[in-house]
Amino acid sequence: MSLYQYVKKNKMLTAVIAAYLVVTVLSPDKALASAKNSIYYLKEMLTVMPIIFVLTSLIETWIPRQIIIENLGDKSGAKGVVLSFALGSLSAGPIYAAFPICKALLAKGASVLNIVIILSSWAVIKVPMLINEVKFLGFNYMLVRWLLTTVSILLIAAATSLILKGSIPQRSSDASSGPIKVLSEYCISCGLCVDACSKYFTVQNGKVTLTSAPPAAADLANIKEIAEKCPAQAIILQDAT
Numbered sequence: 001m002s003l004y005q006y007v008k009k010n011k012m013l014t015a016v017i018a019a020y021l022v023v024t025v026l027s028p029d030k031a032l033a034s035a036k037n038s039i040y041y042l043k044e045m046l047t048v049m050p051i052i053f054v055l056t057s058l059i060e061t062w063i064p065r066q067i068i069i070e071n072l073g074d075k076s077g078a079k080g081v082v083l084s085f086a087l088g089s090l091s092a093g094p095i096y097a098a099f100p101i102c103k104a105l106l107a108k109g110a111s112v113l114n115i116v117i118i119l120s121s122w123a124v125i126k127v128p129m130l131i132n133e134v135k136f137l138g139f140n141y142m143l144v145r146w147l148l149t150t151v152s153i154l155l156i157a158a159a160t161s162l163i164l165k166g167s168i169p170q171r172s173s174d175a176s177s178g179p180i181k182v183l184s185e186y187c188i189s190c191g192l193c194v195d196a197c198s199k200y201f202t203v204q205n206g207k208v209t210l211t212s213a214p215p216a217a218a219d220l221a222n223i224k225e226i227a228e229k230c231p232a233q234a235i236i237l238q239d240a241t
């Protein structure tokens with residue numbers, strides 16, 4: 001990989017290194033203090049993130065997509081909102097730990113609205129935080145702050161969902177054709193879908209992808225059955241009835 005490709009692929013890391021270099025030249029003392037802070041947070045992340053990655057893997061592997069869609073998806077309604085507030089509020093750990101978990105939930109069908117609620121409540125209305133607030137600032141303060149924050153989170157989540165509607169990028173390995181979507185990242189290349197319906201499914205380089213044939217309405221029931229049998233739950237029939 002050339003330097004240009006590396007920089008292009010790691011824009012944020014490159015920007016941080018460049019900022020460090022500039023600060024080191026202009027103000028070595030500040031650069032040293034920044035480096036100490038960075039090392040402190042790096043150590044903290046090394047203790048937290050392994051657990052989070054295990055949790056994320058468990059979500060990706062063991063929780064069926066259908067359960068996530070039903071409870072946190074676009075059509076989960078009030079149940080999804082309440083569950084998202086509960087997930088965020090009862091969580092433990094720093095906010096950056098929430099990002100890989102939310103990424104896994106989003107990939108499995110959680111809605112943008114619910115992801116914003118989880119992230120926001122994780123950041124600002126965690127239960128241990130509320131208990132400390134009562135202790136130091138009083139119950140009334142905590143209650144008013146909680147109410148106003150909860151309403152704000154709902155408004156922000158609704159606005160984000162509206163703005164991002166239909167614009168969550170697919171992973172480069174994902175593909176869709178009409179109502180069929182395949183999440184190639186999850187495919188274990190068992191060949192079941194290809195054997196059952198090579199008209200629409202094909203496996204390339206060990207991962208499922210879709211042929212260019214547009215799905216016929218008469219085949220949707222068969223495709224739904226294949227999606228249900230896919231051991232990796234890598235096939236989604238969107239808006240299937």
Ligand code: SF4
Nearest residue numbers: 187188190191193230
């Ligand atoms: S059935 Fe699922 S896991 Fe098997 S090849 Fe098709 S998409 Fe991949």
